[in-house]
Amino acid sequence: MKKLQLRIITAMFAGLFLGLFVFTSCEGPAGPAGPAGPAGADGTNGTNGINGIDGINGTDGSDGTDGVDGNITCLECHGAYAKNVIAAQFARSQHSSGAIAVEYAGGRASCAQCHSHEGYLEFALTGEVAEDISNPSAWECSTCHDLHTTFDATDYAFRLGADVELIDGSGVTVEGGSNNTCINCHQARRDRASYDVATDETYTRTFTGADFDVYSTTTAIGPNGSVTINATNDTVVVVFDVPAATHAYISSTHAGPHHGPQGNLWAGVGGTLAGTPYSSHSGGCVSCHMGPDSDHSFMPLEENCVACHASKEPEMDAIADRIHAVGEALETIHAVHYSDEDGTFHPLYASLTTAQFDAWWNFIYVLEDRSNSAHNPSYIKQLINQAETALGI
Ligand code: HEC
Ligand code: HEC
Ligand code: HEC
Ligand code: HEC
Ligand code: HEC
Ligand code: HEC
Known part of the structure; x- marks a missing residue:
């Protein structure tokens, strides 16, 4: 995945650089009109949704062909809205203050998988929280979110997005889509039968x-x-x-x-x-x-x-x-x-x-x-x- 992103970014920079080079080297003194230039090279196909970079015009040449559209664009989710509005909304949630998470249950091994950032991460990676956590902290963006896996329109880059087997002894697995992230934590833990x-x-x-x-x-x-x-x-x-x-x-x-x-x-x-x-x-x-x-x-x-x-x-x-x-x-x-x-x-x-x-x-x-x-x-x-x-x- 990292490599893919690197390649996208490299392609974008290469395009920009080429553009700059052509524009600056075009600024000679005015001469007679030259012959029509060759058509610009085709744009690079968009990888997972980035538009291909248009071909650079040759002098009087025709435009390069646009890259093929992916099915979504990165900016649908990674725009200013995410940076500003989502962050401000999240600051109002109890998840980000973590009153209980930090002060009460976030450090204890048996509670931390739902009560602190560190505990949830360890649980996501290993399936358990092995021992108490000395410095637990509240939720961050990267508590629930991690890295993309498919880049399709429902890939919200969840850390624990898979179906959730409830831990109440019922044996029920919830197939809740985006709700799975919430249900990892928001569940009852205990079952009625354990009190008989x-x-x-x-x-x-x-x-x-x-x-x-x-x-x-x-x-x-x-x-x-x-x-x-x-x-x-x-x-x-x-x-x-x-x-x-x-x-x-x-x-x-x-x-x-x-x-x-x-x-x-x-x-x-x-x-x-x-x-x-x-x-x-x-x-x-x-x-x-x-x-x-x-x-x-x-x-x-x-x-x-x-x-x-x-x-x-x-x-x-x-x-x-x-x-x-x-x-x-x-x-x-x-x-x-x-x-x-x-x-x-x-x-x-x-x-x-x-x-x-x-x-x-x-x-x-x-x-x-x-x-x-x-x-x-x-x-x-x-x-x-x-x-x-x-x-x-
Ligand atoms: C459906 C919404 C959505 C789309 C579309 C989307 N992303 Fe994301 N992406 C997220 C979310 C949510 C996160 C995790 C939270 C964050 O870092 O903002 C994320 C995280 C990332 C990260 C990791 C950031 C980090 O700090 O680790 C990268 C890199 C990234 N996205 C690149 C892309 C690229 C490139 C595209 C387009 C090909 C794309 N994303 C499309 C929602 C989306
Ligand atoms: C499976 C996830 C999970 C585990 C494990 C867990 N909790 Fe919780 N706990 C929650 C959730 C979710 C809430 C918030 C519920 C709400 O706001 O409705 C919560 C809320 C609480 C509250 C706040 C009640 C209130 O609203 O005043 C206390 C206290 C608490 N947990 C203690 C613990 C302790 C102590 C442990 C470990 C022995 C523990 N929890 C283990 C999920 C969990
Ligand atoms: C408690 C879990 C949780 C935390 C913490 C969290 N998110 Fe999300 N985020 C979600 C869920 C769930 C969705 C998917 C909503 C949906 O299915 O429509 C989402 C969706 C998104 C999207 C996609 C928005 C779109 O337009 O569809 C972005 C971007 C994003 N989150 C960024 C962030 C950022 C930035 C932070 C921190 C400031 C953050 N998230 C913290 C659970 C979380
Ligand atoms: C996708 C459609 C949908 C959405 C969204 C939805 N509901 Fe409902 N809800 C229904 C239907 C259908 C019924 C059953 C028919 C009725 O009572 O109107 C219902 C019934 C209810 C009832 C039971 C009413 C009774 O007679 O006792 C409550 C309470 C309720 N909804 C609360 C909410 C709240 C609060 C929200 C938003 C936070 C919400 N619903 C969002 C479809 C929806
Ligand atoms: C890592 C575990 C975890 C995840 C994931 C999680 N929650 Fe929570 N949630 C908690 C705990 C614990 C509390 C109580 C926090 C406290 O008071 O310290 C809480 C509090 C809340 C509250 C109380 C009101 C407030 O101000 O936030 C709501 C509502 C809520 N969660 C909804 C959600 C929804 C919806 C999702 C999924 C998008 C979600 N939670 C994901 C553990 C979690
Ligand atoms: C039909 C809409 C609807 C759905 C679906 C829904 N909620 Fe709620 N939820 C509500 C409403 C409405 C309230 C507040 C009721 C009130 O204040 O009287 C609420 C209250 C809560 C609270 C207590 C918040 C507080 O501050 O007291 C938590 C935590 C919560 N929901 C988490 C979840 C989780 C996790 C899920 C998914 C498993 C979920 N909700 C699904 C509408 C919904």
């Missing part, structure tokens, strides 16, 4: 501090669980009983699908119900978040919806209300806790019946997805229906 227990289990946990109040009244302990309060030192010991046949266990306060399960839901997988593969709703991440002009702020602008329908804000607000109501119902059974600090729900340790656990799982999925159904309206509605039915809403 193979044999009956009990888990004993001690809670203190702010957790004392929360777990002193917990009811989500399974049929033979127990709550033992030691008020003198503000400690509560909870035994969670998890019978394999009927229950599942919320095993941490960040259990469930990882933040950013958008790729899974778009593909119609991940919830406790089977969905439709590849939602037919719009072209995907890129069409809603980048629009026709490759907007690199990645904001899902309304102007990207109107080609198909008017604003769906009322429908999405209604979905937001239903998600909130499911969260409140889960709070009453001690499966989640609402934090005034960040204004959202967080998982609690709990032993739940399978139907309740499914409701909790589907709830965390649609909550973390943050699209209020836009990512896959029919599938997301089914997941909310399941939760409402299981919780008696």
Whole structure:
């Protein structure tokens, strides 16, 4: 590829140089008209889309033949727009500030493939991040983009543009075109089945501090669980009983699908119900978040919806209300806790019946997805229906 570019560039310079030479050497004193010169040499054929350089006119000779057009031109993507507008848009995206990437998860080997530039590059090259990264940084152009492979009209020079096998244990491979780049990172990571227990289990946990109040009244302990309060030192010991046949266990306060399960839901997988593969709703991440002009702020602008329908804000607000109501119902059974600090729900340790656990799982999925159904309206509605039915809403 490098060689090809070099050759293009060499050809362009050679042409320019020849042009200069002919023009400067033509400037002698005016003499009698000479005989007609020979026709100029044909232009060089365009390689992958660069117009051939026109033949240089001989004195009164005819023009050289134009080079053959390629099917695209480099400047469609490599103009001033890319340099200025795209860079300014990208500066507004969280990807380029990387608040979480740099400060929190970007350096850890198990997180870095999605949380830092360095981690994503290492993952792209080797398929893993072998060890912690000492100096992680935020996204750059060259996080997502690399070098061209075909130079055709859809070759956006992606680093990881191939179809994505989801890492949620579903075995599903998403064939998402340009969306593949997003789905490498925007996926759930965990699957529902990994929270089932193979044999009956009990888990004993001690809670203190702010957790004392929360777990002193917990009811989500399974049929033979127990709550033992030691008020003198503000400690509560909870035994969670998890019978394999009927229950599942919320095993941490960040259990469930990882933040950013958008790729899974778009593909119609991940919830406790089977969905439709590849939602037919719009072209995907890129069409809603980048629009026709490759907007690199990645904001899902309304102007990207109107080609198909008017604003769906009322429908999405209604979905937001239903998600909130499911969260409140889960709070009453001690499966989640609402934090005034960040204004959202967080998982609690709990032993739940399978139907309740499914409701909790589907709830965390649609909550973390943050699209209020836009990512896959029919599938997301089914997941909310399941939760409402299981919780008696
Ligand atoms: C469909 C859009 C598109 C077209 C058409 C296109 N490019 Fe690119 N090209 C990109 C993107 C996106 C990148 C990566 C981001 C960047 O460097 O701007 C890139 C990167 C490159 C790079 C690597 C830059 C670097 O710093 O590593 C070269 C060289 C390049 N393109 C040359 C060309 C040439 C020559 C043509 C025409 C034959 C061409 N491109 C046509 C989109 C395009
Ligand atoms: C497969 C990719 C992937 C991996 C691996 C991954 N994350 Fe994430 N994570 C994401 C994405 C994508 C987001 C952004 C989601 C969004 O904005 O909706 C995110 C968001 C987060 C957030 C922010 C939540 C918020 O919005 O406040 C935290 C915290 C986080 N991840 C922690 C971690 C930690 C810790 C690890 C490693 C143990 C990890 N992540 C591994 C993809 C990943
Ligand atoms: C988070 C991933 C990501 C990052 C970071 C990123 N891009 Fe892109 N870029 C994309 C995707 C996806 C497309 C293809 C959009 C499409 O299919 O229409 C694209 C398309 C482009 C194009 C083609 C535009 C066109 O006219 O079709 C250019 C040029 C480009 N990017 C340059 C850049 C530059 C310059 C930067 C840094 C300032 C950058 N990109 C950062 C994902 C990214
Ligand atoms: C290398 C992994 C990675 C890739 C590739 C990636 N994202 Fe992200 N994205 C993240 C993480 C992590 C966050 C949270 C960033 C933070 O807050 O630090 C995020 C945040 C976001 C946000 C939050 C709002 C904002 O201001 O940006 C949107 C929207 C988003 N991504 C959409 C996309 C789309 C669309 C694509 C594909 C064109 C994409 N992402 C590609 C990992 C990725
Ligand atoms: C049909 C259009 C559409 C498609 C397709 C789509 N999105 Fe979205 N996305 C939205 C809308 C609209 C929102 C914001 C909803 C709101 O704010 O109420 C959103 C929200 C998000 C957010 C949360 C942003 C934030 O700041 O809260 C992320 C991250 C995201 N989408 C990533 C993706 C990824 C990755 C894909 C592809 C797998 C994708 N989206 C596909 C329309 C879409
Ligand atoms: C390629 C066409 C297309 C694009 C683009 C598109 N949609 Fe849709 N969308 C549809 C169709 C078709 C339906 C189902 C029929 C209907 O409800 O209008 C739908 C339905 C929806 C629904 C479900 C409405 C309900 O009744 O509950 C929401 C929400 C939605 N779209 C949001 C969005 C948002 C937000 C965007 C832009 C960011 C967007 N759509 C872009 C085609 C599209």
